[in-house]
Amino acid sequence: MAYEVKLEVFEGPIDLLLHLITRQRVDIYDVSLARITEEYLAAISDLDGADLETATGFLVVAATLLELKSARLLPGRGGDEEEAHLLEERDLLLARLVECSTFREAGAWLARGLEAGSAAHGRTAGLEERFVDLAPKVVLKTTPERLAALAATALAPRPEPEVDVSHLAPIRATVRDAILEVAGLLRGRGEPTGFRELCSGAPERIDVVVRFLALLELFKAGAVDLVQVDRFGDIRATWTGDADAEDVLAEADEYVIDLREAGR
Amino acid sequence: MSDAPSTRKIVEAILLLADEPVPATQMGEVLEVPRAEVEAVLRELAGTYEREDRGWVLRESAPGWRLYTDPDCAPWLERFVTGHRHARLTGASLEVLAIVAYKGPISRSEISEIRGVDSDGVVKTLLQRGLVEPSAAEGTAHLFEVSDEFLERMGLRSVDELPPLTDFMPDSEAVEDMEAKLSPNA
């Protein structure tokens, strides 16, 4: 699967999110969650080949979107405490977006100042001949080792970005695994099974999300029927046997997201 | 030789000779005149040049006083500017520069945290451009602050002269909009 996310205009996830949100290009809930997830996973498996910084940026923004979207898709789960936690997270994210936006504006202001400053050229002619010999020798407070270190740093490739893995560490769920897992659970039963039950062993919200996605994939492929009695009621899934999990996986492999389009 | 040259005259000569901003204190030492007197002369000169519409301006920034060509003349000077073209900074660099200007002294990791992305490469670029430098204070070499060169180019005496950060905050409408889009109950 081609990893084709190019985020040249964006500097990291906060920046991307800010861009997506402020330019109104994308309602974040309209971004295909499945695609983001697939891309997310593809990116992880392909990280050593990709520009690490770009990849990380994408991963974190994908994680953020997933979390927010999952919260909306799964109303009521986890009760008040969960809700409060989510609001808190949302507020933190909002605060970061505001901060990021503020510094970006300040940066633009600095750019204008520097631009204006560069229209005024400082006098640089320097010493006239008759004073040159009077100038004291420049202090050369350095050692061969210090020079070596400076040269090594200057000649080395740009520093490798360090990756903030805090978002990634607990996430080991993949849609592919979830498809197999959910299919396995449903195939054995003749009767409808509630989504909550399907998620009973899911430790993290992300696990719930990928299972939900897996269910949607299975539904799309005709492998399951879904019934939701009332709006916030439990979704009940029944295995139809019209398709098997492998076919669904083959379909799922074709996902490609191009965020360039989203950011344009 | 006639009379000794005036303080004003010597100050002008020093300004012509200098190839970087000169602190008023340093001129005071050379002239054996109190710093306040030198500063009065410098301010007077700055006013004179402006009033007389000379081809140069005298400006004070953090490191000191220096003569600059009048910005109005910039279009005619391109041929005489040697080497020193300042390449434009990217959006990322400007953002980090703003963070360092307002939050400095600040560490690399704090910068990265604010931006949500690793910023070491950008910091390195700003160091090389001489706009940012390791903090001069004792034991704070891992912290960064804006350089005198930055302040000089911005025409600032210190970062305290920067406009308050709140001037750049998105207005409440924009924040509400962001909030609405992030809300799980939207």
Next chain:
Amino acid sequence: MSDAPSTRKIVEAILLLADEPVPATQMGEVLEVPRAEVEAVLRELAGTYEREDRGWVLRESAPGWRLYTDPDCAPWLERFVTGHRHARLTGASLEVLAIVAYKGPISRSEISEIRGVDSDGVVKTLLQRGLVEPSAAEGTAHLFEVSDEFLERMGLRSVDELPPLTDFMPDSEAVEDMEAKLSPNA
């Protein structure tokens, strides 16, 4: 911008910026004004500076016109020059010096490329300070290497005595560590 600056103003700006005498013809070209007119302005300016007892004089020599500090101020300027507090290399200068030491003979543009920023000004400073010089070998005058004076002051007989760079390269361990952490199976 209001009105275009006067010829006089632009001429002054050119004089401030130039680091060597500028021919009146050249100023005429820039200003799109006949040489005779520029010369009239220059003579007028020279007279004004003298009459107003400024810290500088405007002189014409064979190659052209240039501002010089007024000789009356020389004793103070000598003090200013000898007491120069900033006789310390900047971080940028040290970095260029290190690059030239290890990669010399090297051209200006190669240095700028390595650093990712225009470095002509820094090279010029190092040349003036006698720490870097044009390569002595035939046909390589556009290349720079460190001077004997630099080597002597560093206590080295030749650049071959500098410590090997490989000892100072950032290790790749950090990168591997990072990749391990990112692995979904970690």
